Amino acid sequence: MTTSDPTARVAAVSEGSGGSARNGLVARLSFLRNHTVWSRLGGPLTALVVLAVAFQLISGSFLTVANLRSVVEAAAVPAIVAAGISFVLIMGAIDLSMEGVMATASMVAALLVANGVNGNHYGVLGLLAALLVSVGFGLFSGVLNAIMRMPSLIVTLGTWFIGLGLAAVLFPQRVPQIKDGLFLAIAQVRILDFSLTVYIAIAMVVLAQLVLTFTRLGRMIYAIGGEELLLAASGIAVRRYKIAAFALSSLFAGIGSLLLSAQLGSGNTDIGSGHLFPAVSASVLGGTVLTGGRGGAVQSALGALILEVLSNGLIQIGAGPYTRNIISGAIILAAVAIGGWNRRAMLRVVK
Amino acid sequence: MIGDRLQLIRSFAPLAFLILLVAASAVIAPGVLQPDSIIGFISDAAPVIALVIGGTFPILAGSIDLSVAGVASVTGVLVVVLNPVFGPWTSLVVVLVAILFGAMQGFVHTWLQLPSFIVSLATLSILSGLALLLSNATAEPVPSDDILVGILGNSVAGIPNTAILLVLIVAVLRLAMRFTRFGRDVYALGSGERAALMSGVNGFVTRTLLFAISAGCAAIAGLFLISVTSFSSPTLAGNLLLLSIVGVVLGGTAISGGVGGLFAAVVGGLITAWLRIVAVIIGVAPTAQNIIFGLTALIAVALTTERKKLGVIK
Numbered sequence: 001m002t003t004s005d006p007t008a009r010v011a012a013v014s015e016g017s018g019g020s021a022r023n024g025l026v027a028r029l030s031f032l033r034n035h036t037v038w039s040r041l042g043g044p045l046t047a048l049v050v051l052a053v054a055f056q057l058i059s060g061s062f063l064t065v066a067n068l069r070s071v072v073e074a075a076a077v078p079a080i081v082a083a084g085i086s087f088v089l090i091m092g093a094i095d096l097s098m099e100g101v102m103a104t105a106s107m108v109a110a111l112l113v114a115n116g117v118n119g120n121h122y123g124v125l126g127l128l129a130a131l132l133v134s135v136g137f138g139l140f141s142g143v144l145n146a147i148m149r150m151p152s153l154i155v156t157l158g159t160w161f162i163g164l165g166l167a168a169v170l171f172p173q174r175v176p177q178i179k180d181g182l183f184l185a186i187a188q189v190r191i192l193d194f195s196l197t198v199y200i201a202i203a204m205v206v207l208a209q210l211v212l213t214f215t216r217l218g219r220m221i222y223a224i225g226g227e228e229l230l231l232a233a234s235g236i237a238v239r240r241y242k243i244a245a246f247a248l249s250s251l252f253a254g255i256g257s258l259l260l261s262a263q264l265g266s267g268n269t270d271i272g273s274g275h276l277f278p279a280v281s282a283s284v285l286g287g288t289v290l291t292g293g294r295g296g297a298v299q300s301a302l303g304a305l306i307l308e309v310l311s312n313g314l315i316q317i318g319a320g321p322y323t324r325n326i327i328s329g330a331i332i333l334a335a336v337a338i339g340g341w342n343r344r345a346m347l348r349v350v351k
Numbered sequence: 352m353i354g355d356r357l358q359l360i361r362s363f364a365p366l367a368f369l370i371l372l373v374a375a376s377a378v379i380a381p382g383v384l385q386p387d388s389i390i391g392f393i394s395d396a397a398p399v400i401a402l403v404i405g406g407t408f409p410i411l412a413g414s415i416d417l418s419v420a421g422v423a424s425v426t427g428v429l430v431v432v433l434n435p436v437f438g439p440w441t442s443l444v445v446v447l448v449a450i451l452f453g454a455m456q457g458f459v460h461t462w463l464q465l466p467s468f469i470v471s472l473a474t475l476s477i478l479s480g481l482a483l484l485l486s487n488a489t490a491e492p493v494p495s496d497d498i499l500v501g502i503l504g505n506s507v508a509g510i511p512n513t514a515i516l517l518v519l520i521v522a523v524l525r526l527a528m529r530f531t532r533f534g535r536d537v538y539a540l541g542s543g544e545r546a547a548l549m550s551g552v553n554g555f556v557t558r559t560l561l562f563a564i565s566a567g568c569a570a571i572a573g574l575f576l577i578s579v580t581s582f583s584s585p586t587l588a589g590n591l592l593l594l595s596i597v598g599v600v601l602g603g604t605a606i607s608g609g610v611g612g613l614f615a616a617v618v619g620g621l622i623t624a625w626l627r628i629v630a631v632i633i634g635v636a637p638t639a640q641n642i643i644f645g646l647t648a649l650i651a652v653a654l655t656t657e658r659k660k661l662g663v664i665k
Binding site for chain 2: 091092093094144145148149150151152153154155157158159160161162164165166168169171228229269277280281292320322323324325326327328329330332333336337
């Protein structure tokens with residue numbers, strides 16, 4: 001999937017689905033030996049180490065066990081949502097709806113589990129319902145984009161605000177405190193001094209990467225980002241894959257929202273606030289090209305970790321907490337500009 | 352022939368919708384058409400209309416500017432922060448800075464060949480961070496010696512000065528669109544960019560100007576906002592991003608470019624502002640209005656997008 005030749009890419013896709021099981025297995029194992037995988041992860045990893053060392057040299061207190069632990073804890077949810085939005089970004093589309101999906105998921109979950117406002121006590125079913133609602137948002141965006149043929153930018157801008165509005169409508173008279181032990185345990189149980197949130201984040205990121213690398217859906221997502229016209233011309237029905245990508249993105253946003261709600265101990269309409277830009281820039285940092293076709297979940301998660309190191313380090317050396325958005329924005333611009341530098345010369349129509 | 356008729360429906364359907372909307376709300380709540388409420392409506396609508404006018408320009412050329420709400424918020428903050436430096440002329444300086452910023456944004460978008468939504472999404476992030484950083488996340492009263500904000504807060508013969516400035520802006524932009532090459536270049540870029548570039552339309556200059564206009568209008572919207580509230584808060588225009596785009600598409604300007612214009616922008620802005628009144632009349636909580644605006648935006652885009660022109664829809 002690293003080839004830049006679209007024909008080869010489509011050939012690889014159809015071969016992967018039609019080839020014999022043995023060939024498929026060999027091809028899949030060769031993925032592990034593929035040097036480009038390591039070189040792709042190498043960039044973000046190097047950046048991570050360089051930043052950490054630099055902050056240690058400046059502040060003298062960055063590389064402590066306690067601080068590194070807090071960086072990892074803080075990066076958990078951003079890594080999940082960054083991995084989720086990668087599904088859509090790799091297709092060359094965009095999903096702005098994250099903050100709205102997170103708001104609604106948080107309210108739905110808080111109102112369905114044992115809480116301080118109403119008598120509901122659905123436990124795990126309540127959490128599942130919240131995730132189902134999240135997936136519903138993604139399906140809605142996906143259908144509008146793939147079947148109604150409306151630009152994902154506008155569609156997800158709409159679902160973003162619909163999500164915020166729904167959360168506001170659901171919000172009861174006072175803050176719904178979560179009283180469900182199991183739900184709260186997600187944030188409280190600690191294994192080897194890390195909260196369960198971190199392990200869930202790692203599992204979700206790995207799962208996302210497995211879907212992208214080893215399933216037909218994953219390969220179609222890369223192919224759609226690479227050369228969608230060619231896919232359509234080959235008679236491949238791309239619409240269901242597009243819809244699935246949006247659903248996955250929203251599902252990951254929903255999971256992130258539940259983890260944050262557990263940390264907070266209540267349902268919150270503002271829970272997703274400030275997560276969209278960092279997620280996009282984390283993906284870009286990890287090497288996802290916003291025009292599509294390249295990127296990965298692990299890379300995006302590494303990007304989220306880099307961002308967290310950056311904002312933690314900047315706070316340690318005295319920059320205020322509000323620099324976060326500024327850095328995210330600057331990184332998006334710089335990374336996209338550098339990534340697309342060599343393609344400027346062609347007479348391309350860029351809208 | 353049929354195309355002409357469609358074109359006609361497209362230009363006048365939004366206007367008819369606006370009239371219907373106003374008529375319907377006048378039947379339900381007769382008070383809305385009294386002079387006092389109309390004047391209140393105009394002050395309330397002015398920021399939205401200014402944002403919609405600004406947002407329309409990049410969309411006419413097929414680009415999009417997501418940073419308008421960020422520009423409006425930062426404008427409000429800068430008017431307070433820069434007051435010790437520039438005194439009474441601060442707001443004028445800030446509008447000029449915004450125009451320069453917009454021009455830079457347009458230039459970066461064209462020169463680096465980066466999609467406009469990415470550039471303006473990134474700058475929206477930067478601007479919202481800047482607004483928080485510069486204001487230290489607190490709302491501040493607007494300095495009373497600021498000339499422009501002072502003028503905007505007053506009215507002449509009962510007409511709010513914001514409305515007069517808005518009419519002036521529309522008139523100037525309308526003349527520019529009608530009688531200069533720039534106006535025709537914008538539509539050329541929006542209808543078929545490759546052909547336009549081949550026939551000598553200067554994409555750099557046109558796009559740079561478009562984004563400069565967009566940011567300038569957004570800054571003026573920011574001034575309108577602080578002249579009404581007399582407070583500047585870093586999240587002043589936070590939820591106006593969606594409203595501005597809703598307004599653009601409700602007026603009949605197609606997100607795919609080349610169709611629409613100033614008239615559509617003004618009508619779209621009026622509809623959006625009036626929808627807020629309707630929401631209040633029928634008792635939708637302010638926080639829940641986002642649902643209505645989100646859905647209306649989706650419906651309007653579904654109706655106006657020219658899918659054939661977009662080719663692959665991402």
